[in-house]
Amino acid sequence: MGRGKVELKRIEDKSSRQVSFSKRRNGLMKKSHELTVLCDVDVALFIFSSKGILYEFSTGESMTRILDSYQSYKETEELTRKYIHGKLPSEYGDMCPADELAEMIQRHVDENNIKKLDTTDLYQLEHNLYDILRLVKIRKTQVMMEVVKDLQNKEMQLKKEKKTMMNEVKVKSNFQLKLQKLNEVKVKFEWLQITEAKLDDTNNDGVMDVEIA
């Protein structure tokens, strides 16, 4: 799309990259939305800019359900994998952190020629694993915190709106009070019309009928 074909590689020019990011991000969001509507499915999309800003799209109130489903789905999948002992092929070559860890361990072990490992090596391995776990944990926290922050913002927003509406209701309530008073007036006015009917015609000239719904 666009004037020239684009290679599938990182756009090196920072400016172009940013512009492209903005456009494509919106495109992706739009398409995600279309998918949910057209095909009646649930979609959750999270995009983390290089600055760590989160852009997300997800099906209406169901993010919880989506993440929930995702969690149980993954757990199930991992258990299955554990017993079947084979990797599920992934079209885009992405890996979940656990897979990554497993692979790193494997790599580490391979690199160091297993049979020669001694106490020192194991100590090294231990610390590598420690680091990996810590990093995974951090990343996980960050991701979840983004979600939490987002929800927190939404909550604040809604609270503000609620407050505003409270005021509005209060104002409107005053009108209601006035309404009551005027209703009393109305009753008296109607009584007056009846009374007035007793008056002679010449005195009735300027009085019009008033209808109240």
Next chain:
Amino acid sequence: MGRGKVELKRIEDKSSRQVSFSKRRNGLMKKSHELTVLCDVDVALFIFSSKGILYEFSTGESMTRILDSYQSYKETEELTRKYIHGKLPSEYGDMCPADELAEMIQRHVDENNIKKLDTTDLYQLEHNLYDILRLVKIRKTQVMMEVVKDLQNKEMQLKKEKKTMMNEVKVKSNFQLKLQKLNEVKVKFEWLQITEAKLDDTNNDGVMDVEIA
């Protein structure tokens, strides 16, 4: 795209919907992948078909990126404390999972007399570590999900309240309209009082003064 323009509404024909889902899903995955590569960002995409099958795409977390994120770790932790009252419950006591992992590794290593470890033992160790990581990950997810769910509930609650208040405002607004009408009545009523003052005393007997604030 395609032969005809498509309305943004659920495709009713089941077959077309399925075909469309398949095509658009792949398109979305592809575009997500392009975005990650071209713009060098992280993307996570989850699609749940109506049958509950998960299709997902996500960036493999690169170590570099995670390391870069480490700086914000302290901040994140701080945020966590700030937003989430109380500490995160842990099945493993007060130790942080990473410490615990280290200890478990140590224990495992001690128990098995390091120097006798061979390939098989290391393989076992690797898998134990994998399991531990998984447990930690799952537990962490559960805890965070509770927070998210809680916030989600709060959000829903506030939305409901907002809706209720909306209705209230609407009702009150009707009163405001009635108020207007009655104000007209009031004007006429006052006019009538003036007119009525012209009438003779015997006809004025039943009319009282009415004050309106």
Next chain:
DNA sequence: ATCGCTATCTATAAGCG
């Protein structure tokens, strides 16, 4: 950073095996 433009490229709806 964003907006508009438009030439081009891509995704995909419809149709056919």
Next chain:
DNA sequence: TCGCTTATAGATAGCGA
């Protein structure tokens, strides 16, 4: 359900303000 084809709608790169 799938794959392939084709005409078109849609996305977007490049550029200017």
